[in-house]
Amino acid sequence: MEKKYSSEEIIQRDRILAAVCCALPRLLRSNQIQANIFDILASFGSATGCDYCFLCEIDPTFSNPPINIGLLWQKANTSNLDIAPLIESFILHFKQEQDGFFIDSCNSNQLPREVPGFSFCALPTNQGDLSLEYLGVIFIEYDNKWTHELKEALRIFANLLGAILERNRFEERFRENEKRNQIILDAFPDLVIRIDNLGKILDYISQKNHPLFINREMVTGKFLSEIWPKSVVNKIMHRRKKRRFTVPMLLDEFKLPFSNKVYESRLDPIGPEEALILIRDVTEQAELKQMNSDFINQASHELRTPVTTAILMAELIHEGGSPQETEEYWKILNSELNRQKILIDRLLIAGRLESGMMQFEILPTDIELVLQESISAINPIAKKKNISLELSVPKLLPKILGDKSGLQQVFINLINNAIKYSPEGSSVKIRVALKENLMEVDIIDQGMGIPAHETSHLFERFFRARDVSIAEIPGSGVGLFIVKSILEGLGGSIKLTNSSSLGTTFTATLKLAEG
Numbered sequence: 001m002e003k004k005y006s007s008e009e010i011i012q013r014d015r016i017l018a019a020v021c022c023a024l025p026r027l028l029r030s031n032q033i034q035a036n037i038f039d040i041l042a043s044f045g046s047a048t049g050c051d052y053c054f055l056c057e058i059d060p061t062f063s064n065p066p067i068n069i070g071l072l073w074q075k076a077n078t079s080n081l082d083i084a085p086l087i088e089s090f091i092l093h094f095k096q097e098q099d100g101f102f103i104d105s106c107n108s109n110q111l112p113r114e115v116p117g118f119s120f121c122a123l124p125t126n127q128g129d130l131s132l133e134y135l136g137v138i139f140i141e142y143d144n145k146w147t148h149e150l151k152e153a154l155r156i157f158a159n160l161l162g163a164i165l166e167r168n169r170f171e172e173r174f175r176e177n178e179k180r181n182q183i184i185l186d187a188f189p190d191l192v193i194r195i196d197n198l199g200k201i202l203d204y205i206s207q208k209n210h211p212l213f214i215n216r217e218m219v220t221g222k223f224l225s226e227i228w229p230k231s232v233v234n235k236i237m238h239r240r241k242k243r244r245f246t247v248p249m250l251l252d253e254f255k256l257p258f259s260n261k262v263y264e265s266r267l268d269p270i271g272p273e274e275a276l277i278l279i280r281d282v283t284e285q286a287e288l289k290q291m292n293s294d295f296i297n298q299a300s301h302e303l304r305t306p307v308t309t310a311i312l313m314a315e316l317i318h319e320g321g322s323p324q325e326t327e328e329y330w331k332i333l334n335s336e337l338n339r340q341k342i343l344i345d346r347l348l349i350a351g352r353l354e355s356g357m358m359q360f361e362i363l364p365t366d367i368e369l370v371l372q373e374s375i376s377a378i379n380p381i382a383k384k385k386n387i388s389l390e391l392s393v394p395k396l397l398p399k400i401l402g403d404k405s406g407l408q409q410v411f412i413n414l415i416n417n418a419i420k421y422s423p424e425g426s427s428v429k430i431r432v433a434l435k436e437n438l439m440e441v442d443i444i445d446q447g448m449g450i451p452a453h454e455t456s457h458l459f460e461r462f463f464r465a466r467d468v469s470i471a472e473i474p475g476s477g478v479g480l481f482i483v484k485s486i487l488e489g490l491g492g493s494i495k496l497t498n499s500s501s502l503g504t505t506f507t508a509t510l511k512l513a514e515g
Contacts, residue, residue, distance in 0.1 A: 013149040017156065019047035041073040044157055051078045052138040058091060067091055087120060094122050094134060100155060102146040121146060123154055125162030135161060191279035197243045199224045199233065211259050228256060236265050236277060245269035253286060262286040310337055360403035360489055364513035367400050367439060368393050371430055374411040381416065385424045393432040400439050400510040406486045413479040414443040414506055421447030439510045446503040458496060459484040
């Protein structure tokens with residue numbers, strides 16, 4: 001009889017190890033170790049014939065440590081048991097048994113009445129600093145003892161499982177470190193050069209997609225002046241004293257002959273004979289600075305012109321003249337002051353749009369009503385040039401999402417531009433059409449058109465097409481910038497869809513209101 005039991009135990013051990021040996025290679029070849037751990041638990045549980053097989057974690061920092069059940073496999077048709085309270089009374093024994101804790105046929109008040117007892121073992125898979133991990137196995141109504149062969153198979157499996165989990169943790173830490181290093185690299189200055197006090201390059205670090213990238217092996221040992229112009233190098237290193245680095249040095253902006261970018265350099269001494277040069281791409285900041293400078297110059301020019309004319313008209317009125325002359329002076333003065341007011345208003349709107357201070361009340365809006373009111377506001381200007389304004393809208397037009405006041409500014413600007421650039425006696429058409437879940441409003445004039453090479457700049461502040469300037473058509477160049485900013489703030493867009501010598505079409509796109 002003993003020989004029979006011994007052979008069955010050996011067969012069980014071999015069956016367990018065979019299942020483990022079959023599952024482990026598949027697991028080790030997988031990139032998703034954590035996701036596939038359950039499969040190997042299932043193979044192991046089926047091979048042992050146990051009812052429950054699970055991984056649990058215990059926090060040793062607690063005097064009465066709680067248990068956290070991680071992955072849990074249970075045999076089919078086995079009643080669902082809450083494992084944690086079933087084994088909580090044994091937790092303090094786990095750490096005392098280095099080779100595993102085994103208990104045969106015990107009872108628990110956590111078991112249902114129909115279940116007389118269970119056998120349980122817990123084997124360590126990891127002895128970490130902050131947590132203890134165990135492989136747990138439970139047999140319900142298990143009459144036999146934990147045999148030497150079964151214990152041996154369980155320990156082998158627990159050790160292998162622990163090695164796999166440790167490898168998985170190591171790979172996760174490795175991936176996290178790689179991700180962190182990449183974030184640091186991406187946030188690091190564009191280029192780092194380590195030089196000695198003679199200007200010799202000791203190290204050269206940059207990302208491969210950087211315009212100043214050079215393989216470090218190609219430049220290490222060379223002088224910085226061999227790869228960059230001496231005039232730039234001298235500016236970067238000009239504050240050395242007796243070829244010794246003493247204080248940080250900043251070169252605000254510089255360019256290199258082989259790059260169209262603008263760079264900034266900062267030299268920081270590591271010691272008297274070594275320094276780090278940090279090179280940053282400041283092209284965007286330089287362009288923004290130039291844009292601000294252009295804006296101030298253009299705004300000053302646009303404001304100065306009507307002011308100068310207004311002052312001249314005021315002086316002429318003060319000096320006196322014939323009634324006809326005085327009336328003409330008053331008309332010009334009034335016109336120039338109105339022009340100045342319009343420009344100031346537009347500059348204020350543009351500033352509020354750019355700073356985000358202009359708030360829109362986006363509600364379902366009747367676009368036909370907005371267009372009719374915009375046409376009424378601008379119609380007197382059209383009548384002066386004998387230009388007809390033709391509105392065409394589909395029947396049963398749905399509402400759009402918009403801000404009524406903002407949309408009126410948009411369409412008054414667009415219709416006014418169309419009138420301004422159209423010849424006398426012509427017409428301006430305003431057409432509304434539905435396109436999928438959007439609404440498109442076309443403003444079509446019969447003007448001179450816009451040269452193709454200038455269309456990409458249309459919506460920039462103060463841009464005016466050259467033909468318009470030659471024709472001396474008044475304008476500030478801010479209107480289309482405001483139109484674009486308002487529509488984008490409402491979730492819409494504006495684009496030039498057609499321009500030729502026969503006229504120009506601007507298309508405003510708006511979102512439909514739901515329902």
